[in-house]
Amino acid sequence: MKTYYLHVIGCQQNEHDGVRIHHLLDKIGFQETTKEKADLIIIVACAVRQTAVDRVFGLVNNIRKAQKNKNPKIIVTGCVIDNDKKKFKARQVDFWDIEKPEQLAKLIDFKDQKSLSKLLREGALFSSSVPIMFGCNNFCTYCATAFTRGRERSRNIKDVISDIKKLIERGNSEILLLGETIDSYKDPETGETLDILFEKLNALDGDFIISFTSNHPKDMTDEIIKAVATLPKIKKEIHLPIQSGSDKILKAMNRPYDAKTYLKIVEKIRTSKVPIDITTDVIVGFPGEDEDDFQKTVEIFKSVGYKTAYINKYSPRYGTAAYRLGDPIPWSEKQRRWRILNDIITGK
Ligand code: SF4
Structure with missing residues (x-):
């Protein structure tokens, strides 16, 4: 063998x-x-x-x-x-x-x-996670996904539902939907969006819960937030990557939203009918991130009250637009920023 x-x-x-x-x-x-x-x-x-x-x-x-x-x-x-x-x-x-x-x-x-x-x-069906879309159209300057996984392609809603039905029949009680920017999901034939998929999944028989990741703030809609808040089989948690609290750094990252817009989405989530947890991704030490920029991220961390956060120390990736910016922030400083954010998350 x-x-x-x-x-x-x-x-x-x-x-x-x-x-x-x-x-x-x-x-x-x-x-x-x-x-x-x-x-x-x-x-x-x-x-x-x-x-x-x-x-x-x-x-x-x-x-x-x-x-x-x-x-x-x-x-x-x-x-x-x-x-x-x-x-x-x-x-x-x-x-x-x-x-x-x-x-x-x-x-x-x-x-x-x-x-x-x-x-x-068929191997996909043995896991409790189901990819519903592949690729990405966003070209964040630190990320090579759009080059390596290609442009965004959503799967047909019927196929997704059929995969999930099989998982439920096999006894999976927590199913994770996956996509690089899952909130931009759109059935290629019918145009049905993520909130509609949630409604259809919620209507399926069985004792299960659906979670989903990852989202892009620019694609988050009121309909998705409402679906999460109101549909019992959708987990009350939204992963909303901030990446930086500084508008200057967000622009350098090619993230097309500012802190104010991001916080408006957070406000919508917070004021929905039921409590919804928010989690995030953030990068510390992106080239050009000075103390003032970092403090803006700290403020957002303090004000949002994330349930958890994936805190990444920036490292330049060959082939990305940000690679030419080098890596001017020392590792020790990235470590210090990481610790500050981590302490906020862990409540130290
Ligand atoms: S960070 Fe996410 S949204 Fe940005 S290019 Fe990479 S996969 Fe796409």
Whole structure:
């Protein structure tokens, strides 16, 4: 029997892909083992920060050292920009586009491509998360997702509902809907939006709750907030990434909203019929973020009262627009800003 090791870096979308890959490899007869022993290594990579890409290179080097004279097949999937694909190739690491199972079949020399495609598709159903859209149109200057995952594509509402029905039948009680900017979801044929999808899911029989991530403040609508507040099967939580409380930095990040607009959305959420938790993502130490800019983020953190926050220390990502700005803020200063925000979240 062949063995594999899977390493996932990055966001929930990648975690979801990881679950699909585990399921798929299990079905085609691979057995999971350690990176020191595996014949096949699959790494689900993240392109949002350079540190994540460096981790992949580091991991590949470690595996090669640990396996010495053996020659495991190493494959990278997930978010990888073209320039990094070339660098991986130079290190005998292959790239696999996860939406193309036939590519994997070739890479691992697996003959039955048809059943591999079927398995990969069905693998999605074994996880409790369901991607409802892929890609992104936003080109935030620190992020490579629009380059690596392509432009926004929403799935057909009928297919999404059918996947979720199967999960409910299998007893999943908490189902997570995934999309890079999920609040811009729109059925490609009917034009039905996320709030309509929520209504349809809420009407399904069964004891389950639906959560969703991630949102872009520019796409958040009153209808989505109302649906979250009023539909019992939709979790009372909205993830609303702020990224920075400074309008100057938001502009440099190509985030098309200002702090005032963001706080108006927060106000709508806060004044809805039932309490709704708000969570967020933020970046500290983006190039040009001075103390005054940072204090604006601190003020927002204090005023919103986030349930939780994913606080990221900026690191430049090759291939993004912000890369040319360098990385002028020292790591120690990013660490200090991280701690201040973290203390607010943890109530210290
Ligand atoms: S909205 Fe911005 S941060 Fe989010 S995936 Fe798209 S480009 Fe990246």
